[in-house]
Amino acid sequence: MSFKISNVLLAGALLLVGCSGTSANTVDKAYNSKPNIIFIFADDFGWGDISKHGHPDIRTPNIDRLAEEGSEFYQFSVSNPVCSPSRAAVMTGQYPARNNVHRHFSGIDHHLNFSMADWLDPTITNMPKVMNSAGYVTAHFGKWHLGNNGGAPIPTDYGYDEAKVFNGKGPQTTFAQLYDDAIEFIQRNKEKPFFINLWIHETHLPHDPSEESLAKYQHLSEQDRVYAAVVDGADQRIGKVLKALDELNLTGNTLIVFSSDNGPEHTGDKKRHNDGKLNIMQGKYPYGKYYSTGSSGGLRGGKRDTYEGGLRVPFIVRWPAQVPAGRADTESIVTAVDLLPTFAEVGGALLPDNYQSDGQSILSLLKGGSSERKQPMFWEWRYGNDENMQPMLAVRDGAWKLFLHQESGDVELYNVMRDRAETMNLAQRYPERVDRLSALALAWKATLPEQPSINATSKSRVQR
Numbered sequence: 001m002s003f004k005i006s007n008v009l010l011a012g013a014l015l016l017v018g019c020s021g022t023s024a025n026t027v028d029k030a031y032n033s034k035p036n037i038i039f040i041f042a043d044d045f046g047w048g049d050i051s052k053h054g055h056p057d058i059r060t061p062n063i064d065r066l067a068e069e070g071s072e073f074y075q076f077s078v079s080n081p082v083c084s085p086s087r088a089a090v091m092t093g094q095y096p097a098r099n100n101v102h103r104h105f106s107g108i109d110h111h112l113n114f115s116m117a118d119w120l121d122p123t124i125t126n127m128p129k130v131m132n133s134a135g136y137v138t139a140h141f142g143k144w145h146l147g148n149n150g151g152a153p154i155p156t157d158y159g160y161d162e163a164k165v166f167n168g169k170g171p172q173t174t175f176a177q178l179y180d181d182a183i184e185f186i187q188r189n190k191e192k193p194f195f196i197n198l199w200i201h202e203t204h205l206p207h208d209p210s211e212e213s214l215a216k217y218q219h220l221s222e223q224d225r226v227y228a229a230v231v232d233g234a235d236q237r238i239g240k241v242l243k244a245l246d247e248l249n250l251t252g253n254t255l256i257v258f259s260s261d262n263g264p265e266h267t268g269d270k271k272r273h274n275d276g277k278l279n280i281m282q283g284k285y286p287y288g289k290y291y292s293t294g295s296s297g298g299l300r301g302g303k304r305d306t307y308e309g310g311l312r313v314p315f316i317v318r319w320p321a322q323v324p325a326g327r328a329d330t331e332s333i334v335t336a337v338d339l340l341p342t343f344a345e346v347g348g349a350l351l352p353d354n355y356q357s358d359g360q361s362i363l364s365l366l367k368g369g370s371s372e373r374k375q376p377m378f379w380e381w382r383y384g385n386d387e388n389m390q391p392m393l394a395v396r397d398g399a400w401k402l403f404l405h406q407e408s409g410d411v412e413l414y415n416v417m418r419d420r421a422e423t424m425n426l427a428q429r430y431p432e433r434v435d436r437l438s439a440l441a442l443a444w445k446a447t448l449p450e451q452p453s454i455n456a457t458s459k460s461r462v463q464r
Contacts, residue, residue, distance in 0.1 A: 040241075041200070041260065044303055046203075046295045046309075069320065071328070074329065078262055079096055090336050093337050093358065094358045102380070117456035118147060121452070127340050130349050136193050138160050140160045143165070151458040183240065186248065203294055213232040255318070258314060263309045307422050322366075378394070379393070393441040400437065401416045411438065
């Protein structure tokens, strides 16, 4: 696969960084190189889990700092409400169903039940390949979950120069160590343009909060205390990465994106683990499954829901002197498949001629301009073959979002600009709009492959 490299270099200027947490004497270098890119992708982190979004208890000063020094986009959504397909969309710039990634990667029986691949196809266009083509040194630290069975490729097979992961094959890291891995990589590559996927564990189970973080939230109930401490720990570690950039004079030439793979998990179960006792230090990850109390910030649903609570997550972008500071864009519609074409434009890479993204570059929007959505956005929620149900489809076009339940024929229609909590089903009021959006969803569905490619299928499965 051939890539074309743009000769355009993004010229930098001498920047004085006088933001909070940065020394007044810190001066970023005069850069005549491409900007560095760090994409922080949290796990099950809800829209309402940061203090800037109004959480009543949790404090996230470092994530808030990113928002205050950059821009937020309130209409951002991911392309699936569970882990693996959401991450596949980011990696490829294509809806996950286009590459037969429908649920989380697990064992072959699970994959067969959902007619899905055994791993993300490593031969297709993806983010590290694109960024490598533009002269970036690339790395992935943290969660992988794009294929972890015996025959799955390792992350460097996808184009990364370096990788340390969990939930995947290859060199391993831990939930806490991955941040230090990233900092060490930055220190070694500070003279080069670098691209880092920093896919953190928080706030996914199992929870492993520090005593220091737990002490900050002693006034909360047991469940809420543990969850708040987990978020607190993530925020502190993100702060370490920001501090490293400051100390290396890289802040002004580094684009940081913070987001989450899907909406929050919420067990809703008030039972206690370990026979009703809060057992903080005995054994590794003692909290079991009863401590996820993430906040969607008033949005309907959460993880595994294609309602907004499962899809709409934080999207914060900081790039000093390029992205406006303190901006909160509540109208522009942005989605996860936009990231690959956007990063490509930021880095000066031209995408391959035979590649078609489902997204679009939003660089002009990030820089304070506008970006008109060219195509509707689509989702497919696939049920297992053992349930014998047709997939549920969803489509959003502008303010309008439609759910098409193919099995029952039921439809739901919401104006999510005016009704972010999706409480008013307007399907009966706007039948023509229902017909048009239903036709769009079905036409999109007809373009999707039924079976994965041979490059995403294990030999043991083929032999069955």
